[in-house]
Amino acid sequence: MKTIRSMVLVSSDPLSMERGAQQVFDNLQSEIKSFGLEDEISLSMVGDVGRHDALPLVIVYPEATIYGPVKPQDTRLLVEEHLYKGRTASELTASIRELSGKIAWVNARKGTIPAQQRIVLQRAGIIDPTNIEDYIVHDGYQALGKVLTEMTPADVINELKNSGLRGRGGAGFPTGLKWGFVAGTGNKKKYVVCNADESEPGTFKDRLILEGDPHSILEAMTIAAYAVGADEGYVYVRGEYALAQERLKIAIEQAKEMGMLGDNIFGTNFSFNIHVHSGAGAYICGEETALLESIEGRRGEPRPRPPYPTTEGLWGKPTLVNNVETLANVPAIIFHGADWFRSFGTPSSPGTKVYTILGNVNVTGLIEVPMGITLREVITIYAKGMKNGATFKMAQTGGSSGSIIPASLQDTPMDYDSFSRSGVSLGSGALLICDDNNCVVDLAKVLQNFFRVESCSKCNPCRIGNERAYQILNNISEGTGTMQDLEDLTMISTNLSELSNCGLGQTAGTPIRDVLDHFRAEVEAHIKLKVCPTGVCPMSGKRK
């Protein structure tokens, strides 16, 4: 299999084409061949890169170096210097002031890291998860020691605020701010809860962290407890994660034995205990207030908010709820400092993100990469390209509650701000990559079925909306949809997001909206022509 180490894009908007972009592309192609690099370098044309005076542009990843204007005769130097010798051809780089529009972000990207930069997964797959000594050898518990003996709770929260860490559970809420809210409440009894419910389809990053590096979560929770003033914690683990639960329990026993958990941690007067609570397989229990209900022994139904868990959480006490991946960043931030953390990712979303890659690509699995890399890089470099050389059609991010991203957005940096500006969501970090043999109606139908089944039925918009949306999509896939159905779908999608009580219903309309925004023609073909262009849908003529 080819290992693509670098990716080269040539701008191909009308102005670039007028200025010889095609010749630049052809020359690059033959130069890459003449240096024998064709198996390591992927070359493609990319459409709209934003208005720019230095067109045509050549952008080289993973460094994200921007060259421009590149003339056909410059290509040899570019290939020889950058791709062959591995250094920037500085005489050809575009001057920063000239950059504007969609590609300006590229310069905000930190570091030139071709390999995976691991913070969260630094020990997973390296250490023995059942051996605390292994964790200690790999710098474990040093951050906790530093926090308890050298820092005040306010110091810890400040460090976290300065790091710019944002919640990895889906919403991207600033972690330091959340810790500050809980710390600021006057209550004597507080809780720290780790959300390890991880039920987004296709997401298994938290499982990998818990199974491979359980002590990092215990250490992070203890740091959090000290910072917010809690003395008791829960890890709410998805019921199916038996191995993760077992490893956590072993880790808790070991940590207690060594004085890293329990009474008088590190010989100080700070005490903290952690319980492992098993979920029973409901997606809704990942929603933080439903999760708290579930710990309290009730049906997992979301609470109205406000009050937020930070003021009234578990058993009415102020509670900090954080995702596993969020917490796994904490010891490293304390150990290396906020500035170190900020040296990865983008200014608005520092650090790394763990993605689970699935679908029609050559290599599936898990990667941890700096925030701000693009989907095209993930597919080309980390997933080693589309399977059987197929064409990339769309990606579904973040399990089911994420977005459907069309190929036209594959050069958007994946960080919280750039994504929300483009109207897409990073979600939980699952990337389901689909080639052009997949049908958008089918994908939306599958997702809607998930929401239909997983809705807790507490509020009507979610209970009825998802059921109805599924029926309509099913009819369209059977060839019995009408144009009125599309109006109805749009209305349901809006109602879901505006009227639902919790995040489940609020995001359940996203797949419909995305499909109608980006792939309307394909949906209409099912209705007007009664054909599924990819041949996936049954089109049996049945109607529900």
Added chain:
Amino acid sequence: MPTINSLDDLKKIREEALKKRDVKNTAGQKQVIVGMGTCGIAAGARETMKAILETIENDNLSGIVVTQTGCIGVCEMEPIVQVQIGEGEKITYGKVDKATAQRIIEEHVVNGNVLKDKVIPM
């Protein structure tokens, strides 16, 4: 294990553990690490682990330390087995079934011949 009462205690424990490891590594300790995350186990890592332990027992081998670890992210290549001999480079094998596990012990760990066809680049 002793209780840790200060940052210095922790650092001492860490250094002692590191020293122990260094001594073992310079003495040429043979280490076999099996990926035992859910993905590894689903792909048959328990069988692989069993085969490794059985080979060691049947062949009456000693000086081999077998440990487990979590998933490193290349779930598709599970079960993954890593071998490190002394201070040498860590070699990673992918899709290690029972037969391959036995070969890894007998050819690589005992005789020092890397099974080139099963190595995956890390």
